[in-house]
């Protein structure tokens with residue numbers, strides 16, 4: 001009964017990063033994934049694109065689907081404007097536990113709510129439970145076949161508004177073909193592809209940014 005990879009990633013953060021310094025937490029995770037063990041964080045190259053989109057949107061309300069170890073959660077939360085808040089959904093309790101500690105080490109726990117459970121179960125209750133009217137920004141990075149059903153659910157629940165920005169990881173590798181076809185063909189979205197590479201590798205991957213038009 002050894003440790004899990006997320007637990008080893010957390011230990012690397014606690015050993016290498018400075019409490020309260022989100023940049024050092026991001027750097028510690030990238031170092032761990034490059035030099036110790038690969039892990040499915042969005043990574044530094046795609047992370048730079050994520051940063052630029054978050055900075056441009058400057059969201060008061062943000063949603064992340066698939067927290068994993070909290071790497072992209074920290075990247076997003078550190079760029080939120082005053083009063084901004086990020087809700088991140090994670091259904092694996094072990095991952096959620098690690099993510100909470102990574103987020104706390106970065107000193108961002110006041111801007112982030114890690115919600116344990118399945119996106120499909122939680123999305124219909126976000127308004128009543130968190131007083132959310134709609135989301136300014138959504139980052140998709142959970143099971144790839146759930147991207148499409150979950151944005152349709154967000155639409156149905158009225159949680160997207162004119163101008164809401166969706167950013168989806170892995171649209172090339174592992175790939176999200178049904179999601180891509182939908183957002184690129186639908187009259188309700190204006191989409192743009194940002195080419196990049198699979199985290200910590202030379203394989204092709206990229207992010208799809210889709211603006212909801214209502």
Ligand SMILES: CNc1ncnc2c1ncn2[C@@H]1O[C@H](/C=C/CNC(=O)c2cc(-c3ccc(F)cc3)cc(O)c2O)[C@H](F)[C@H]1O
Nearest residue numbers: 040066067068089090091092117118119141142143173174
């Ligand atoms: C059921 N709805 C869910 N609700 C909340 N959290 C959820 C839900 N479903 C899963 N989660 C949670 O979301 C996470 C799932 C992330 C999946 N990510 C990937 O598979 C993924 C894979 C690769 C990859 C590429 C090449 C290769 F050779 C090997 C791997 C790269 C990537 O960047 C990825 O993001 C978490 F693990 C799971 O508990």
Ligand SMILES: [Mg+2]
Nearest residue numbers: 042141169170
């Ligand atoms: Mg990913």
